[in-house]
Structure formats: structure tokens, C-alpha cells
Amino acid sequence: MSAVEWGYNESNGPSTWVKNFPTAAGSRQSPVDIVTSLATSDTSLTSKPLNWKYVPENTREIINTGHGWRVDVKGEGSELIGGPLEDSYRLQQFHCHWGFQSDKGSEHTVDGQPFAGELHLVHWNKNKYANCGEAAAFADGLAVLGVLLKVGKENPELQKIVEHIPSIYHRGQKTAIKEPIDPAKLLPGTFSYWTYLGSLTTPPCSESVTWILFKEPIEVSEEQLSAFRSLRCYKPEEACPCDELEGLVINNYRPPLPLGNRELRECGSV
Numbered sequence: 001m002s003a004v005e006w007g008y009n010e011s012n013g014p015s016t017w018v019k020n021f022p023t024a025a026g027s028r029q030s031p032v033d034i035v036t037s038l039a040t041s042d043t044s045l046t047s048k049p050l051n052w053k054y055v056p057e058n059t060r061e062i063i064n065t066g067h068g069w070r071v072d073v074k075g076e077g078s079e080l081i082g083g084p085l086e087d088s089y090r091l092q093q094f095h096c097h098w099g100f101q102s103d104k105g106s107e108h109t110v111d112g113q114p115f116a117g118e119l120h121l122v123h124w125n126k127n128k129y130a131n132c133g134e135a136a137a138f139a140d141g142l143a144v145l146g147v148l149l150k151v152g153k154e155n156p157e158l159q160k161i162v163e164h165i166p167s168i169y170h171r172g173q174k175t176a177i178k179e180p181i182d183p184a185k186l187l188p189g190t191f192s193y194w195t196y197l198g199s200l201t202t203p204p205c206s207e208s209v210t211w212i213l214f215k216e217p218i219e220v221s222e223e224q225l226s227a228f229r230s231l232r233c234y235k236p237e238e239a240c241p242c243d244e245l246e247g248l249v250i251n252n253y254r255p256p257l258p259l260g261n262r263e264l265r266e267c268g269s270v
């Protein structure tokens with residue numbers, strides 16, 4: 001398996017990643033199961049509210065990475081500060097994880113319970129580092145906002161992404177975002193969250209992420225999840241890998257890993 005061939009099927013899935021990406025066996029890995037009774041409330045989180053600013057016009061392009069869709073963002077003007085963060089972080093991209101069916105698909109679970117999917121808004125520390133790639137090598141380099149998805153009504157902001165899916169069925173395909181997507185509109189209505197120190201949930205699984213997982217899920221329709229499941233994990237010129245996923249991007253989530261002796265903190269209650 002080469003570095004680019006990791007995936008989510010039986011032969012290249014999460015349990016195999018450690019062979020090529022030793023960090024995946026580390027003690028600061030993500031996702032985790034959020035055991036809600038273990039979370040400690042911390043007044044330092046409430047005294048310094050989490051705050052974000054995004055520029056919808058700066059969502060540029062959507063790409064099929066072979067592991068899902070990813071919207072790349074021109075970070076200028078965006079900012080994530082406060083809460084557990086000491087520095088100011090800039091938005092780089094956002095992407096999503098989902099299941100084969102809607103009874104699972106999230107990476108983080110809450111008291112053992114999976115959700116239908118999970119959105120990740122990836123930010124990097126612009127006070128200390130030059131770009132996202134550099135920041136990913138440092139313990140305080142990245143901050144990811146996690147949003148749990150549950151099945152319900154159609155999400156208008158995610159619908160703008162669904163409309164681009166037919167242009168990016170295959171791995172490597174990308175297309176310009178037609179109507180600006182406002183990342184702030186992908187966040188839930190209440191801003192209570194759990195936070196802990198973790199990692200990227202995809203190779204190289206760098207232990208550089210301050211995770212901020214919102215307690216309240218957002219709703220997404222079954223049809224929207226079905227559209228995500230129609231993405232292919234192979235290039236247009238390649239043959240379908242004919243694995244148990246039939247070449248589709250489904251179950252693109254990593255199962256939870258031990259929290260170990262890391263602290264789980266919370267801010268607010270839903």
C-alpha cells in the first residue's frame with residue numbers, strides 16, 4: 001500500500017493505516033467516544049467565548065479526494081478564536097464523513113452513539129505558522145470544528161454542495177463553487193461544545209488538532225446523504241476497485257480511539 005492508497009475498505013482501512021503512518025498508533029489520536037459524564041466544565045472556556053468569522057465568497061472549489069468531498073477556502077478574512085484556543089486560526093477547508101446507512105457515519109460518537117455523519121472545518125494557527133501544511137506538524141497547529149449530522153430536513157447550505165456532486169463523481173475531479181457557501185451556516189444554532197487535544201482522523205494522523213465538537217447536531221436529509229454516497233473513490237480512467245464498497249465513498253470514517261489520560265472539557269449545555 002503506497003501512501004496515497006489508504007482508504008476505508010477492508011484492505012486499506014483504518015486498522016491498516018499504522019503500517020505506513022506510525023503516528024496513527026500514538027496516544028493523542030482522534031476521533032474518540034465522548035463519554036459525557038467525563039467532561040469537566042472549565043470556567044476559562046466560558047470567560048473566553050469561541051468566536052468565528054468567515055467570508056462566504058472565499059469558498060473556492062470542491063474536489064473529490066477519493067475519501068470524500070472537500071471544499072477549499074481562500075483563508076483571508078476568516079478567523080477562529082477563543083474557547084480553548086490561545087491563537088487565531090484561519091479556515092483552510094471543510095469536508096465530511098458519512099456511513100453506508102444513516103445509523104452510523106460520524107467519527108466522534110457520544111456515549112457510544114454514532115451519528116449519520118460529521119462535518120469538519122479545518123483551521124490552522126496563523127499566529128505561529130506560515131500555512132496549513134507547516135502548522136499540521138505542531139501540537140497547536142490546527143483547530144477543527146466538528147459538527148455532527150443527524151437525519152432530518154434538507155440543509156440549504158449543504159444543498160449547495162450536493163448540487164456540485166455530479167461534477168465530481170470521480171476521484172481527482174474538482175469544480176468551482178458557483179454560489180458562495182457560508183461556513184457559519186453549517187454550524188448548529190447553539191454553541192455548546194466539547195474540546196480535547198487530538199489528531200487528524202486521516203493519514204498521516206498528525207497529533208496537531210485542538211478538537212471543538214459541537215454538542216448540538218445539524219440536520220441533513222436522507223437524500224443529501226445519498227448524494228454523498230454516490231461519490232467514487234477511483235479516478236475516471238481507472239477500473240472500479242470492486243471491493244466490498246464497490247468503489248463508492250461510503251463509511252469514510254475512522255472508528256473512535258481511546259481518550260486515555262487526555263482531558264475532555266465542555267462549555268455550555270445544549
Ligand SMILES: [Zn+2]
Nearest residue numbers: 095097120201
Ligand atoms: Zn475529517
